[in-house]
Amino acid sequence: MKKGSYYTFTIARNDSNHEPLSICVPYFVVRYFLLVSIILVTAFSFSLLYSTFLSGKLVHYKMVVDAEAEKDKQINIFAGETHGIKKELQSLLDQNNQLRRVLGLKIEKTKINFDKEITKKTEKPLSYGLTYKFKQISDSLNLSFKEADDVKVELEELKKRVAEIQSRMEVTPSIWPIRGRISSFFGYRWMPWRGFHAGVDIQANYGTQIKVTADGIVTYAGWRQGYGKLVIVSHGHGFFTWYGHASKLDVIEGEKVRKGGIVAYVGSTGYSTGPHLHYEVRKNDMPINPVAFLDLDVLSASRFF
Numbered sequence: 001m002k003k004g005s006y007y008t009f010t011i012a013r014n015d016s017n018h019e020p021l022s023i024c025v026p027y028f029v030v031r032y033f034l035l036v037s038i039i040l041v042t043a044f045s046f047s048l049l050y051s052t053f054l055s056g057k058l059v060h061y062k063m064v065v066d067a068e069a070e071k072d073k074q075i076n077i078f079a080g081e082t083h084g085i086k087k088e089l090q091s092l093l094d095q096n097n098q099l100r101r102v103l104g105l106k107i108e109k110t111k112i113n114f115d116k117e118i119t120k121k122t123e124k125p126l127s128y129g130l131t132y133k134f135k136q137i138s139d140s141l142n143l144s145f146k147e148a149d150d151v152k153v154e155l156e157e158l159k160k161r162v163a164e165i166q167s168r169m170e171v172t173p174s175i176w177p178i179r180g181r182i183s184s185f186f187g188y189r190w191m192p193w194r195g196f197h198a199g200v201d202i203q204a205n206y207g208t209q210i211k212v213t214a215d216g217i218v219t220y221a222g223w224r225q226g227y228g229k230l231v232i233v234s235h236g237h238g239f240f241t242w243y244g245h246a247s248k249l250d251v252i253e254g255e256k257v258r259k260g261g262i263v264a265y266v267g268s269t270g271y272s273t274g275p276h277l278h279y280e281v282r283k284n285d286m287p288i289n290p291v292a293f294l295d296l297d298v299l300s301a302s303r304f305f
Contacts, residue, residue, distance in 0.1 A: 009254040053154060096154055165298060170259060171235040173213035174296035177243060177279050178266065180204040186289040193271065199242065199280035200288035206275040210243050213293065218255045218263070227278065228269025233257060240285070244278035245269050 006024045184201035211235055219240070220232035227244035231251060234240055248268025257263060268275045281290040 008098050013069050034290070090108075093151055093154075096151065096158060132138055165301070168237070169298050169301055170215045171237065171239070172296070172301050173235065173239065173281050173290070173293040174301060175213050175259065176202075176264045176294050177241075178202055178204045178208050178277050179278075180208075182291075183276060184289070186291065198282075199244075199278050200290050201276045202279060204266045204275065204277060206219040206268070206279075207247060207267060208275075209262045210246060210266060210277055211260050212243075212263045213241055214239070214259050216241075216257055218251045218253050218257060221249050221251050221253050221255075224270075226271045228272065229264065229267065231263045232271075235265065238284040240280075240282045242278070242280035242282065245272045245276060247275075 005027045008022055008024050010020050010022045019180045042191070048057060073093045086132050180202045182200050183203050184197055187199060187201055189195070189197045210231075212231075214233075214235045216235040216239075217232040219234045220230065222230065224230045224244075227242070229244075229246040229249055231243040231246065231249055232240055233243075243264055245267055245270065246264035250265070251257060266275050266277055272278075279290050281288055
């Protein structure tokens, strides 16, 4: 009950033995108490709502951070694989260039660009950093694909060159016609006859098989002064091989022969002091040292092509 500027509050028990208790509270106290209570309740409500909203935001942010961290992990793995691909390409390119250098082919590129490394830490916002990093990886991978295409083109060129060399190798003297000790080398000599020796003499037992040292066509098979029984084989590209002092010939003129095939047998016909093979290699009818063609490998042979 309001009386003047006071509120009177009466508290009574349910029995008649006690008198009611009356409390007088000034009006402004009740008014401010109600106002403060309303403010506190409102503030508490807003605080509760805000804390709920903030908790949801924090949970969402944590989920985003975890998702971005997983993406970042996958991107780093992808970046490592990309770098591995580039290293393998570099290794392949180095091997190709080494072979091309031996074969005398032009080397246009010797190193793959590794300057664009993937940035693992960035001061930019998280999502922007990952986008930028992914773009770096994408650009690097596209560059790797382009370099791989270039290597493929070079490999095709290299395959053609190797096929050509293998074809040339078949018609290039590259094996021993017989195995034995070289008793007289290429060049000027005094014994047993003074003068220029256009080939090498290889000692062997009488009747040893003489093998042609490359594919070719027999252009001469007969007797020639000084050489005795002689076989001459044309291998193309200006190359000829001569096999002299034979005891017996096993081919005829015009016959095609394959590397390692038997063309004659060791003897001592013509100007000879004992059983041996006189072996010559000529290019464009000019004698060259046959020692360079004994056990000739494909890489060494390529310099003659």
